[in-house]
Amino acid sequence: MSVRLSEVSVGDQLPPLSVPLRRVDLVRYAGASGDFNEIHWNQRFATEVGLPDVIAHGMLTMAVAGRLVSRWTGDPGAIVQYGVRFTRPVVVPDDGTGAAVELSGKVSKINDDGTVKVAITAKSADQGVLGGASATVRLPG
Template structure:
């Protein structure tokens, strides 16, 4: 995808919404790739024994899925120069899988630096799962 020119981006422009599925197979693959073998991500009985309703997605997977939506919007992952968030609620992944919905809004355009700021909202099952999620994207 070609990068968006800065001149075509305005405060208030919307990113998404994009729905990203997450299944148990996603959690296994992410655990293997990240070396995060915490059983709360794969073992239902263990997850419930520590007070969770079921296994949960890795927080960094959720952040990565959100960042990927922004990168796709920007046209190149290298254009995302900053991305930060707080983890506010877990993404519960029952046997049938779950979804996260990622959307954003451009809140600032800096013509001097060629960067835009995007406030990102990521939800699952109708609940916000990331807080203070902000991306800075270079579009020139």
């Protein structure tokens, strides 16, 4: 999908996106990022440190949330600013299904410089996993 600035209004909803995360995705992300912390792959260790199960990497959760915006713009390079707060981990059970990150977004502001601010909501297991998530994008006219 690709969107133009002239087609956007405050309040517009982005098409929702559901991203499945399975343990294999965590292993692949660990290899790509170099983050091999045991809470992301070892259930025994994760529960010993007080987690309910293995959890997804925070930066992986942030990345899949960013996919909502880049899919809407049609150009990942259109994102000029992106930020989140990590509020709750995404628990990824070892059941073959894993966890789903449910993403939605809406246009919250059209700035004077022609950029657009998008507020992002990310949930897993019906609970918010990111707070204050937003992206500023530059769209073609």
